[in-house]
Structures are given as structure tokens and as C-alpha cells.
Amino acid sequence: MDAVSDSTIQEILNGNMRTIARLISLVERNAKERIELIKKLHQYSGKAHVLGITGPPGAGKSTVTDKLIGEFRKRNKRVAVIAVDPSSPFTGGAILGDRIRMMNHATDPDVFIRSLASRGHLGGLAQACGETLRILDAAQYDIIIIETVGVGQSEVEIVRYADTIVLVTVPGLGDDIQAIKAGIMEIGDIFCVNKADKDGTERTVREIRAMLETAILNNAPTRFTELYASYYKNHQSDSAVQHSFAGHHGITNLPGHELPIPLPPVIATVAETGKNIQELADAIILHGTMLKETGLLEQRRNENLLWEIENMVLDMVTEKINSSESRNQLEKLVASVQLRKLDTFEASRKLFEYLLH
Numbered sequence: 485m486d487a488v489s490d491s492t493i494q495e496i497l498n499g500n501m502r503t504i505a506r507l508i509s510l511v512e513r514n515a516k517e518r519i520e521l522i523k524k525l526h527q528y529s530g531k532a533h534v535l536g537i538t539g540p541p542g543a544g545k546s547t548v549t550d551k552l553i554g555e556f557r558k559r560n561k562r563v564a565v566i567a568v569d570p571s572s573p574f575t576g577g578a579i580l581g582d583r584i585r586m587m588n589h590a591t592d593p594d595v596f597i598r599s600l601a602s603r604g605h606l607g608g609l610a611q612a613c614g615e616t617l618r619i620l621d622a623a624q625y626d627i628i629i630i631e632t633v634g635v636g637q638s639e640v641e642i643v644r645y646a647d648t649i650v651l652v653t654v655p656g657l658g659d660d661i662q663a664i665k666a667g668i669m670e671i672g673d674i675f676c677v678n679k680a681d682k683d684g685t686e687r688t689v690r691e692i693r694a695m696l697e698t699a700i701l702n703n704a705p706t707r708f709t710e711l712y713a714s715y716y717k718n719h720q721s722d723s724a725v726q727h728s729f730a731g732h733h734g735i736t737n738l739p740g741h742e743l744p745i746p747l748p749p750v751i752a753t754v755a756e757t758g759k760n761i762q763e764l765a766d767a768i769i770l771h772g773t774m775l776k777e778t779g780l781l782e783q784r785r786n787e788n789l790l791w792e793i794e795n796m797v798l799d800m801v802t803e804k805i806n807s808s809e810s811r812n813q814l815e816k817l818v819a820s821v822q823l824r825k826l827d828t829f830e831a832s833r834k835l836f837e838y839l840l841h
């Protein structure tokens with residue numbers, strides 16, 4: 485590919501799937517020539533609604549995603565999916581599964597689905613995801629879905645590219661709820677209890693609601709409180725909004741608050757049959773509308789960009805510190821520390837200064 489040709493840029497802007505796929509392959513290979521292209525595409529990006537779908541392995545993220553694609557297509561939206569598998573560098577199994585589960589849309593010219601494989605370390609994968617996102621955004625997809633397994637904190641980081649985050653869980657997973665409690669919950673905007681055809685769904689929905697209430701009560705920093713509360717307040721006389729909040733969201737009355745506080749939606753779905761997927765799609769689109777209307781979209785994107793750039797810098801440092809010149813430098817410093825000519829503070833400061841040059 486002629487790396488910086490205007491025709492390549494034009495093809496991406498026009499949504500040419502083959503050119504998009506070729507460019508994403510360059511991203512995956514970390515090929516240098518991708519950089520000029522992505523830099524040029526930046527000015528055309530920023531319009532897509534970016535949706536993160538995360539949750540434990542096997543919760544049904546791909547099945548939910550497949551059904552959501554159908555819902556968004558009914559509303560005439562062009563959809564792109566990035567399926568990220570951070571768990572293994574040999575991604576065969578899971579990604580093959582993702583492809584099969586989303587096969588329904590393989591022939592739709594307005595649906596683009598791509599799996600992203602690991603480049604060896606998680607930071608690299610996060611960066612590849614960010615670059616892929618920018619390409620698809622410039623290709624004018626209305627909705628871009630990032631599907632990624634979320635169990636540990638580091639995997640969940642990838643969804644930080646998203647404007648709206650859907651946490652998918654399943655009934656009766658005690659440990660799963662613990663993991664959500666342990667901090668992942670703070671990133672969720674919408675909660676999906678999938679496999680609602682199984683026992684214990686009601687209980688899981690109740691548990692999640694209770695956790696969310698407790699978080700609000702304790703003034704825990706959650707992504708949703710400010711957004712949902714301010715939108716609710718601005719639409720006090722809008723019966724459709726009030727109805728929607730009273731339904732899937734649930735509302736909690738807290739001492740010391742003049743208005744009831746809406747919780748984020750907790751929606752029980754059966755992705756296999758499509759049950760409540762329409763409601764989930766509605767909640768996602770409403771969340772996007774709320775972000776724009778309240779001005780919080782900009783704030784969230786600021787936070788996301790801050791994280792992304794910080795991450796890129798950390799990647800650069802990691803790359804540089806692993807270069808053979810840096811290793812040589814480091815070994816010399818270690819020798820001096822052993823000889824008590826330097827202490828570890830001085831040695832690390834010297835290496836830091838070396839890295840900056």
C-alpha cells in the first residue's frame with residue numbers, strides 16, 4: 485500500500501472494506517507506514533458512538549454483540565466491531581468463535597467485523613485497538629463496538645476507548661459479582677445480565693442494583709451517577725424518560741438528596757433468542773444521547789484521550805528500555821551500584837535521563 489497516498493485516505497473515508505482491512509493489518513503488525521495514514525485520518529474521526537462490551541469469558545458478549553448489530557442495522561446505522569482477545573497470543577479458539585457467532589452479518593456491506601490479536605503485550609494490544617478504532621471512526625461507521633474479555637483490571641482498560649460501556653454478566657456467578665464489586669463496576673454504564681433463561685437471574689439483577697445503590701450511598705466515584713442524575717433532572721416533565729428510568733434503570737431515594745437518583749439500567753437478556761436486546765439497544769442509544777446533551781461526552785473523551793496518550797508514552801518507554809543500547813547502559817549502571825559507586829536512586833535517575841535522549 486502506498487502509505488500516504490490520498491487515494492488510500494479517500495478509500496477509507498468512503499468505507500472501502502478491503503482498504504480498511506489492509507490498514508488494520510498494518511496496525512496489527514505494528515508496521516511503521518501505518519502512522520502517517522492514521523495521523524491523516526485523525527481529523528475525520530470523532531463522530532462514531534463507541535461502545536465497549538466487556539465481561540467474563542463465555543458470558544455471551546459475542547452473541548449479544550451479534551444481536552445488537554441486528555438492532556442497530558434496523559435503525560439504519562452502520563456498525564463496526566473490534567473483537568479483542570487479550571488473554572492469549574495464540575487467539576485461535578475464541579476469535580474463531582467470535583467470527584462464527586457474528587457470521588449472520590458477514591455479507592452486509594454496512595457491517596465490518598474484525599478480530600485483533602495480541603502483539604505480545606497488553607499495552608501493544610490496547611494501542612492497536614485505539615488505532616483500529618480511529619480508522620473505523622474515520623470510515624464513518626455510526627457505531628463501533630469493542631468486545632473484550634474483562635476479568636482483571638488490565639483487560640478492562642481496553643474499554644476505556646468507549647463512550648458507553650456495557651458490562652455483560654450471567655446469573656449465579658458469585659465470583660463474577662465479586663469481581664464487579666472489586667472495581668470493574670465503576671466503569672459500567674449499562675449492565676446486561678445475559679442468559680436470563682437460567683435460574684437466579686432475578687437475584688443477580690437485584691444484587692447488581694443493590695451494589696449500585698450502595699455505591700451511590702457511599703459517594704463512590706462511578707461513571708454514571710452524574711450523567712444519569714443530571715439527565716433525569718433535566719427531563720422531569722418528560723413522561724417517556726421518567727417511564728424509561730422507572731423501568732430498567734430503577735430509581736433510588738437517598739437521604740440528603742432532593743431528587744430521586746436513577747440507577748444505570750440493569751437489563752436481563754437472552755442473547756440466543758434476542759429477548760430484551762431491543763431494550764438494551766435503546767438504553768445504549770439513550771446513553772449516547774445523554775452524553776451529548778449533558779456535555780459529558782467531551783469530558784469522557786478527554787479522560788479517554790488522557791489515558792490513551794499516557795498509555796502510548798508508557799509503551800514508548802517500555803520499547804526504549806528494552807532496546808539493546810538501554811540494556812547495555814543499564815548493565816553498566818548495575819555494575820556501578822554493585823561496586824557501591826552509585827546508589828539505586830542515582831542509577832535509576834541516570835537511566836531515566838538516558839531514556840529521554
Ligand SMILES: Nc1nc2c(ncn2[C@@H]2O[C@H](COP(=O)(O)OP(=O)(O)OP(=O)(O)O)[C@@H](O)[C@H]2O)c(=O)[nH]1
Nearest residue numbers: 540541542543544545546547578678679754755756
Ligand atoms: N443459555 C444461554 N446461552 C447463551 C446465551 N447467550 C449466549 N449463550 C451461549 O454461551 C456461549 C458463549 O457465548 P459467546 O457469545 O461466545 O460468549 P463470549 O462472552 O463472547 O465468550 P468469549 O469471547 O470467549 O469470552 C455460547 O455457547 C452461546 O451460545 C443465552 O442468552 N442463554
Ligand SMILES: [Mg+2]
Nearest residue numbers: 545546582631
Ligand atoms: Mg466473544
